[in-house]
Amino acid sequence: MSDDAQKQNVKRRDFIAAGAVTAAATTMTPAVKATAEDEKLVVAVMGMSRGRSLADTFAKHSDCVIKYVCDVDKNRAERAAEELEGKVGYRPQAITTWETFVEDDEVDIVACAAPNHWHAPTTIVAAEAGKHVYVEKPCCQNPWEGEMQIAAARKNKVCVQIGTQRRSAPTYREGIEFIHGGGIGKVHSARCVYFSARASIGSGKPAEVPEHLDYERWQGPIPRREYIDNLVHYNWHWRWFYGNGELGNNGIHSLDIARWALQVEFPMTVSSTGGRYYFDDDQETPDTHIVSFEFENESQITWQGSSCNRNGSGFVKVFGENGMVEFLGGGGYVVYDRGNKEVKRAPGGQGQPEHVDNLIKAIRNNDPESLHAEIEIGHRSTLLCHLGNISQRVGRMLACDTSNGHILNDEEAMALWQREYHGDWKQRLTIS
Numbered sequence: 456m457s458d459d460a461q462k463q464n465v466k467r468r469d470f471i472a473a474g475a476v477t478a479a480a481t482t483m484t485p486a487v488k489a490t491a492e493d494e495k496l497v498v499a500v501m502g503m504s505r506g507r508s509l510a511d512t513f514a515k516h517s518d519c520v521i522k523y524v525c526d527v528d529k530n531r532a533e534r535a536a537e538e539l540e541g542k543v544g545y546r547p548q549a550i551t552t553w554e555t556f557v558e559d560d561e562v563d564i565v566a567c568a569a570p571n572h573w574h575a576p577t578t579i580v581a582a583e584a585g586k587h588v589y590v591e592k593p594c595c596q597n598p599w600e601g602e603m604q605i606a607a608a609r610k611n612k613v614c615v616q617i618g619t620q621r622r623s624a625p626t627y628r629e630g631i632e633f634i635h636g637g638g639i640g641k642v643h644s645a646r647c648v649y650f651s652a653r654a655s656i657g658s659g660k661p662a663e664v665p666e667h668l669d670y671e672r673w674q675g676p677i678p679r680r681e682y683i684d685n686l687v688h689y690n691w692h693w694r695w696f697y698g699n700g701e702l703g704n705n706g707i708h709s710l711d712i713a714r715w716a717l718q719v720e721f722p723m724t725v726s727s728t729g730g731r732y733y734f735d736d737d738q739e740t741p742d743t744h745i746v747s748f749e750f751e752n753e754s755q756i757t758w759q760g761s762s763c764n765r766n767g768s769g770f771v772k773v774f775g776e777n778g779m780v781e782f783l784g785g786g787g788y789v790v791y792d793r794g795n796k797e798v799k800r801a802p803g804g805q806g807q808p809e810h811v812d813n814l815i816k817a818i819r820n821n822d823p824e825s826l827h828a829e830i831e832i833g834h835r836s837t838l839l840c841h842l843g844n845i846s847q848r849v850g851r852m853l854a855c856d857t858s859n860g861h862i863l864n865d866e867e868a869m870a871l872w873q874r875e876y877h878g879d880w881k882q883r884l885t886i887s
Contacts, residue, residue, distance in 0.1 A: 499556035506568035575600030599873035601834035606886035617833025626803025630788035639775030647709035659685035693738035700740025727846035746843035
């Protein structure tokens, strides 16, 4: 079943009344006044690393106004507010408490770009509060959370878009349409690659939490561990307790395009090889990684990641009986004939403004089906990353249920389908 066919016919919540929108303006600079006439959507953005770019995109959209920029590091929150003020002429409120925007009835959209272990919890608590969500990739830290995100979106009738922004890039969509229309004949495989030159993160030591960082809130829904001096703000990516390695960090983008191009859903088998080959440090996730996914319609996707060696190139290559389409990481695509001769080149961007616009239009039109990366689509692409990582961690091939992606006949592997949580967070995230 294609992604378009799988989308559910769900309705968003009704927008705040015009009077409430006008009331919202009393807490903001006059320049950002959201009047009854323009009915701007009020946005809160969480996580001021990647979130700074998202805040900039939302703020520049004519239908939006940013009320909050949130980060547990108060210095980063303040810098983000200052930067936005210089770009769009008003200063959002810089906050460190996510509860502030969840409890604010004026907020329509929550954009979450916090660490991975916050992606699903933020989506779920925001949806439960009746808010629409833009959640960065990967949409969740573990597969169970993705299932709960879908349930929360359906239960609360809100739009949830995952940040695989290439789904909205015009040339990517054109290239996919070309493939689906038979442009290279029957497609049977796709190869995804990622190359980087990350340095060692060394060996961290227990340290005092910096005064400007609320580490308790940074940990949020997950069990408590002592503060380590080489973990925050980025290196958590390479620890299984917090992140999903390079496969979840960057692999999600190319795997999403490959799955879209091949029109596949859940794999039959997943196998992973690789490991940590470059540095003896605190990183746990592979720096050299190859994952293979087989699907029922005689098709295959492979992903190769090399985090510590940039001597390679490419993003996604889709192979058909009559040629190949290469999607470029920076945007656009190239078509090659069966003899590997280039026959077309279509330049383009990565699609972030279009992706935000797609969410805004879906909300305005009460049409979640029109979301290019609706949460169910996002979960299915993210799940490929989780399954690849689980195969790597248990050291063997996984057999999967092609109706839902669950791992078959392997209790050890299936135990990694979810995680432990702090306090009552498991109950808060369980949507029935």
